Amino acid sequence: MTIDVGNAVVQIGRGPTGTALARQLLPGMPPGSRYVVIDRDPASPRLAFGSPEPTHLINTRAAKSSLNLGDPDEYERWVTEQAAAAGESVTEFPARYWFGRYVRDMFDQAVKEATAAGVTVDVVTDEVIGVRPGSGVRWQVECAGGQIFPADRVVVGIGMLPQPEPYPEIMGAAGYFTDPWQLPEIAPDARVAVLGTRLTAVDTALTLAARGHTGPVLLASRSGRLPRLRGSESTAPIPHIEACLGRAAATGALRLEDFGRALMADIEAASAEPVDWNEVRDGGPTTRELLARELAEVDAGIERGWQRIVNGASPTLLPAWQLLVEPDRAEFFEKWLTPLLVHGAPIPAETARRLVAAMDAGRLRVADGLREVRHTDDGFAIHHGGTIEFADVVINATGAGTDVAALRTQPLLAGLLDAGLLSAHPLGGVHVNVSTFEALDAAGNPVPGLHILGDLIRGAVLVTNDVIALSFQAVLLATALRTNDEEGVRLS
Ligand SMILES: Cc1cc2nc3c(=O)[nH]c(=O)nc-3n(C[C@H](O)[C@H](O)[C@H](O)COP(=O)(O)OP(=O)(O)OC[C@H]3O[C@@H](n4cnc5c(N)ncnc54)[C@H](O)[C@@H]3O)c2cc1C
Structure with missing residues (x-):
């Protein structure tokens, strides 16, 4: 069955990434235009923010989890109000199901406002199994239930993929x-x-x-x-990193060795004690003693140098990754991905x-x-x-997988890979143009009107596992789409 949605945007996925994007795009859509959002189950317990278990806490403070970069306190305000209305109190790390409810609430509000402004928004619950070039229309988006949606622009924000079976x-x-x-x-x-x-x-x-x-x-x-454990949100100065990135921007190339040296110098300057770099890079299994010691430090409010630098340096990771020369990116994944995840995605x-x-x-x-x-x-x-x-x-x-085998677990992605309209990134996910988030085909050319966001572009942008980074992607894509059309979102 073909549903006529005229010149339409079809957004696949309405988790945090899709919701941040809808909130960016919908207010710019001219009256009379159509926006289709398809998600197989936005409240699934399999999603990070779908778990009903009260001990599964958000790992990023409520005060640092707004989906609206222009209103950083939005989530903290929302959860405080909602919990009070429900007669519950929440800490600065509320159970993650609260965040799932916030995402759905923000999505519903964006749809309501767009509808009042004359945009037709179709919210569909189904699994997308194919995105194919159409005849007379740029794309056709096919759902498992049989519906086919024509689209001029498709945005894929389907989150993390399952890891292929390890054994x-x-x-x-x-x-x-x-x-x-x-x-x-x-x-x-x-x-x-x-x-x-x-x-x-x-x-x-x-x-x-x-x-x-x-x-x-x-x-x-x-x-x-x-x-590791999340401590305070305080930051420390990062003069070595800034100088290193300044030099790299001038030459257009960053070497891992130079960035690593700058990062280490800033961490050492921010640390009260000498840093054991072997422990940071290759530390053995987490023992009870290690965990209890870190817990005592965090409870006592002791500032750890690495945490203050991670906090301060996180906005530099996207530009640093773009400047890093290709062989050094692979070396980073090999040697530093585990330390990055251990320190960069800490728990409360x-x-x-x-x-x-x-x-x-x-x-x-x-x-x-x-x-x-x-x-x-x-x-x-x-x-x-x-x-x-x-x-x-x-x-x-x-947890999540991003290699070709993981991509191929999704019929939607397998079809696009087979058609040569997506190409697997050797460091995870697929290749995109990082300015427009357009997919790059097997020959490396941008695929007009096919945009990919979220964890599927981990190899291209490195950090895709927190809602601030994902909201930032949504802002960048919306900005790229608006650049060529002062009147609103460019549709063709
Ligand atoms: C255990 C765990 C805890 C985490 N805790 C935090 C945290 O505290 N803070 C934080 O910032 N990040 C956390 N993360 C990272 C978190 O996963 C991401 O920040 C966030 O969920 C990503 O949002 P997303 O919208 O890109 O993906 P998702 O939240 O996965 O949403 C993707 C949506 O796409 C839909 N979808 C998928 N495939 C299809 C298809 N083929 N057709 C239609 N719909 C489809 C899904 O139903 C889903 O609703 C955690 C991750 C894990 C694994």
């Missing part, structure tokens, strides 16, 4: 669960191994603790590193307190060197470091 040989084995967000009943004394040590794995440990699980829980990954103290309590009760451990998981007669054999441990239950909490 296909245990797929289907009783006790192996691939969806940490929809765990079935698990015997409370079962030995559980959680694959992964990042945010999804932390959530899984919290889910088990909230269920009163008494059996041992092992979080295992190659690095064995849990996220309250989350760490729950993890330490589970460790103190002898119910939680973290292991590094994860090599293999096998299904045996004694349960699952978890090979890590030089040891083998056995578990009754294994939960895959390895």
Whole structure:
């Protein structure tokens, strides 16, 4: 069935990225134009902000999570008001479901205002399975339910993709669960191994603790590193980074070695104690002692140098990434991606307190060197470091994937890759023009009217895992679209 939407924008996904974009574009649409938003399930418990579990807290302070860059306090105000109306009180790190509700509320408001201004907005609940060039129209967007929407401009903001199965040989084995967000009943004394040590794995440990699980829980990954703890939002000066980027901008090229040296110099200048760089880069598994010590520091308000520099330097990462020469980008991913994620996506103290309590009760451990998981007669054999441990239950909490195999899990992306209209980025996601967010085809040419935002462009822009960076992408795209049309959003 073809629905005539005239000259239309079709936006796929209405999570934080899609909502930030709709709030940018809709107010600029001329009366009479049409905007279609398609999402398969914007409140799914599988989404970061869909979890109904009250111990799954937002990892970025409410005061730093506005979807509206022009109104940085918007989310904090919203959640304070909404929680008060519901007779609840929230801390500076509210449960993440509050943020999910905020996103949906902001989306509904944007649609209401646009509709009142004469824009027709179609909000569709369905999965997009194909985006193809149309005849007489630039694009045709096909949904699983059979609807086809013609579009002049398509924006894909579908968030994180599932990681391809890390151990296909245990797929289907009783006790192996691939969806940490929809765990079935698990015997409370079962030995559980959680694959992964990042945010999804932390959530899984919290889910088990909230269920009163008494059996041992092992979080295992190659690095064995849990996220660090989020301290204050204070920043420290970054003179070395600024000077380094100034020089790189003049020559148009940044070397990783130079940026690394500048970053280290700024962190050392901001730190009261000497910095152990081996620990920062290759630190072993997170121990109870490490976590408890960091918790004590954060509770005491002790400023950590690295945190103040991460806070201060985060706006420089996008320009730095663009200036970084190509071979050095690959080297960065190889050597520094884990330290970046460990330090750049930290968890609140309250989350760490729950993890330490589970460790103190002898119910939680973290292991590094994860090599293999096998299904045996004694349960699952978890090979890590030089040891083998056995578990009754294994939960895959390895989180998001961005390589070609992950892209191909989505029919929408597989079709575009097969048609040569998308090209996989070697560092994750797909190639885009970073000024217009237009996809680059297999020959490296921009694909007019096909824009990609969010985690799908991680290789191109590096930071895609927080709502401020994603809101910034939405602003940049809206600005690019408006540049050539003073009257509103350029549609063709
Ligand atoms: C455990 C965890 C905790 C996190 N905590 C935080 C945090 O505290 N703060 C923070 O800033 N970031 C956090 N993040 C990162 C977070 O995922 C992103 O900031 C945010 O969710 C990304 O928003 P998005 O709109 O790009 O993607 P999503 O939130 O994933 O939204 C994408 C939307 O696209 C829809 N969709 C997908 N495919 C299709 C399709 N084919 N057809 C139709 N619709 C489709 C989905 O239903 C979804 O609604 C966390 C991530 C994880 C994994």
